[in-house]
Amino acid sequence: MAVTDMDRPTPAPAAATGPGRQSGLFVRRPFFTLALIVTLAYMLAAIFAPFVAPYDPVQQNIDAMMAPPGGAHWLGTDSYGQDILSRIIYGARYALVIGFCSVLIGAAGGLVIGLAAGLSGGWVEWALMRLIDSILALPSLIMAVAFIAILGQGVDKVVIAVGLSMIGPFARTVRADAMQVRVQLYIEAALLMSIPRWQIIARHVLPNVVFPLAVQVTIRISEAILVSSSLSFLGIGVTPPTPDWGLMIAEGRGFVSFAPWMSAMPGLALALLLIALSILGDGIREEYDPKLRGGA
Numbered sequence: 001m002a003v004t005d006m007d008r009p010t011p012a013p014a015a016a017t018g019p020g021r022q023s024g025l026f027v028r029r030p031f032f033t034l035a036l037i038v039t040l041a042y043m044l045a046a047i048f049a050p051f052v053a054p055y056d057p058v059q060q061n062i063d064a065m066m067a068p069p070g071g072a073h074w075l076g077t078d079s080y081g082q083d084i085l086s087r088i089i090y091g092a093r094y095a096l097v098i099g100f101c102s103v104l105i106g107a108a109g110g111l112v113i114g115l116a117a118g119l120s121g122g123w124v125e126w127a128l129m130r131l132i133d134s135i136l137a138l139p140s141l142i143m144a145v146a147f148i149a150i151l152g153q154g155v156d157k158v159v160i161a162v163g164l165s166m167i168g169p170f171a172r173t174v175r176a177d178a179m180q181v182r183v184q185l186y187i188e189a190a191l192l193m194s195i196p197r198w199q200i201i202a203r204h205v206l207p208n209v210v211f212p213l214a215v216q217v218t219i220r221i222s223e224a225i226l227v228s229s230s231l232s233f234l235g236i237g238v239t240p241p242t243p244d245w246g247l248m249i250a251e252g253r254g255f256v257s258f259a260p261w262m263s264a265m266p267g268l269a270l271a272l273l274l275i276a277l278s279i280l281g282d283g284i285r286e287e288y289d290p291k292l293r294g295g296a
Contacts, residue, residue: 038276046093053086056244067159087243099225105163110170118178135168219281
């Protein structure tokens with residue numbers, strides 16, 4: 001009996017993959033596209049700050065103290081006559097450098113501890129997990145304050161302190177992924193073939209752990225910037241006259257009644273960057289996280 005075209009089952013539509021799917025991401029997620037544009041604008045401003053900023057960020061002008069926005073100073077000046085727009089542009093450089101570097105430190109430490117905990121087992125895993133639990137027991141800001149109290153103030157100290165405070169979340173993520181890979185049959189087969197353990201980790205474990213870790217990195221950058229700005233706001237992070245947003249917000253608190261732009265402008269710049277990075281991180285996670293894509 002001949003089978004007609006009407007009797008043949010209709011094939012399921014193939015999942016969109018490849019360059020078409022990548023380009024469609026910007027169409028399907030307009031807020032993601034807008035957040036990406038905003039983030040790139042901040043990055044370009046940070047990279048080319050000497051060419052974009054109209055004034056030296058630490059140059060003081062007594063004749064222009066607390067000048068309102070407009071005229072020669074588009075966003076006004078602070079109590080020292082420093083141009084707020086220039087300080088915001090240079091502040092983007094410090095915020096992004098601190099955010100990226102501290103997250104990389106946290107991811108590297110979390111990768112080492114998470115792999116050791118997820119692949120070792122026994123008392124080693126128990127000890128490492130208690131260390132991770134002790135880090136996660138307190139918020140990142142509190143942990144960063146504790147590390148700053150030990151290390152001291154400065155941009156480099158802030159990077160280390162924030163990075164150490166973020167090891168816990170990365171380590172727990174890596175440990176969970178490593179434990180899932182450890183029980184796979186190809187790992188057991190490799191062990192039975194007497195393949196060196198380091199080769200198994202390099203060939204089979206790391207590829208399955210690094211990508212979810214990279215997704216987490218994009219999400220945690222905004223948290224690192226917020227923690228570093230909070231440290232400066234509390235007066236224990238970056239030291240004056242560094243053009244740091246948290247420091248600028250703290251300096252403008254005493255003049256908020258008659259010069260609100262001193263705190264409002266850097267606060268707006270910080271909020272805009274944090275929102276853009278959060279949307280960007282969530283979009284990357286929803287689009288590329290294997291767990292979320294598998295459950296879709």
